[in-house]
Amino acid sequence: MENIPRDLIAKAATGETAAFREIYEKTSVFVYNVALRITGKSNDACDVTQDVFIKVYKNLHKFGFLSSFKTWLYRITVNTAINYKKSEKKHMEKRTDYNTVANSVFTEETARESVDKESGRERVSVLLDALNPEQRACVILREIEGMTYREIASALGTNINTVRTRIKRAREKLMASVGKG
Amino acid sequence: MNCANVRDLLMTDYTDGELKDKTAGKVREHIATCPKCKEFEEALKNNVISPLKSAGRKKPPDFIWERIKSRIITERETAPRKASLRILKPVFAVPVVAVAVFTLIVITHFYRAAGIGTVDSYMEEQASFIANLDGVGTETNGLGTSIEEFLL
Numbered sequence: 001m002e003n004i005p006r007d008l009i010a011k012a013a014t015g016e017t018a019a020f021r022e023i024y025e026k027t028s029v030f031v032y033n034v035a036l037r038i039t040g041k042s043n044d045a046c047d048v049t050q051d052v053f054i055k056v057y058k059n060l061h062k063f064g065f066l067s068s069f070k071t072w073l074y075r076i077t078v079n080t081a082i083n084y085k086k087s088e089k090k091h092m093e094k095r096t097d098y099n100t101v102a103n104s105v106f107t108e109e110t111a112r113e114s115v116d117k118e119s120g121r122e123r124v125s126v127l128l129d130a131l132n133p134e135q136r137a138c139v140i141l142r143e144i145e146g147m148t149y150r151e152i153a154s155a156l157g158t159n160i161n162t163v164r165t166r167i168k169r170a171r172e173k174l175m176a177s178v179g180k181g
Numbered sequence: 182m183n184c185a186n187v188r189d190l191l192m193t194d195y196t197d198g199e200l201k202d203k204t205a206g207k208v209r210e211h212i213a214t215c216p217k218c219k220e221f222e223e224a225l226k227n228n229v230i231s232p233l234k235s236a237g238r239k240k241p242p243d244f245i246w247e248r249i250k251s252r253i254i255t256e257r258e259t260a261p262r263k264a265s266l267r268i269l270k271p272v273f274a275v276p277v278v279a280v281a282v283f284t285l286i287v288i289t290h291f292y293r294a295a296g297i298g299t300v301d302s303y304m305e306e307q308a309s310f311i312a313n314l315d316g317v318g319t320e321t322n323g324l325g326t327s328i329e330e331f332l333l
Contacts, residue, residue, distance in 0.1 A: 017253065029241065032239065033239060036239060046241070049245050050245055054256075139233065144236055167192075171192050175224065175228065
């Protein structure tokens with residue numbers, strides 16, 4: 001992610017839409033891709049990206065330059081995406097009864113469509129399905145964003161050992177899921 | 182350094198470039214002489230690391246900014262309303278309400294006092310007038326006009 005100049009942040013904090021748009025242009029690819037990898041769905045990634053930038057807009061005047069803007073944005077993005085994923089999981093669990101009934105009328109044709117959709121998904125999405133949201137976040141920030149353990153720990157508000165453990169567990173799961181563990 | 186230690190480091194710090202050069206060198210030496218750890222490293226790279234590292238980045242759809250802009254405009258429109266509501270926060274509301282109540286009490290008292298005085302004097306006049314209607318007063322004191330005094 002590009003560095004964001006301090007004066008641009010200050011301008012955006014006063015409510016200047018053009019300055020805020022510029023921040024969006026510089027950071028939205030990162031926010032959207034992290035959201036996409038954590039939630040696994042492009043619609044959800046759009047919702048998360050929107051929520052992240054609304055949170056940034058509302059809280060920019062409170063940002064006191066005590067930490068890096070990038071770290072602040074990483075944390076908002078990852079937390080918003082993880083919470084979204086968790087709330088979606090809860091929502092899906094509540095729908096279990098409905099799905100049980102729905103599956104009983106699952107036709108051969110819809111089953112074939114489902115398999116096709118699954119095989120059409122990116123390999124990376126299928127791999128990440130095996131991980132919990134916290135493990136996903138660590139792996140995404142490490143592999144896709146190329147962040148160091150220290151940067152990941154700072155972004156997630158945790159310590160380096162937790163990051164290391166999550167990455168190790170995630171890779172163990174991934175190795176097992178591809179039959180090499 | 183044994184195989185278990187090497188595989189732990191392959192899963193984390195070695196692969197991610199977090200090891201000091203000296204320790205990384207020891208891991209490299211072990212892999213060079215251990216076919217099983219070499220195979221493990223290749224499996225890890227090919228099946229786990231590479232697919233994630235090579236995952237492309239996608240551009241967010243343009244409509245996201247439009248949605249954000251629309252939410253920002255809504256936020257701005259509702260902001261003055263929120264600001265006016267702040268006046269009613271306890272910090273401002275308590276003294277303002279206290280002064281208002283005090284003023285209301287003083288004004289009410291003043292007008293009530295003035296109103297009662299008017300009523301009292303009116304009642305006195307009416308009582309006096311009614312008392313004079315019974316004729317006794319009239320006969321004794323007359324009507325009190327100069328023509329009457331002249332005729333009497």
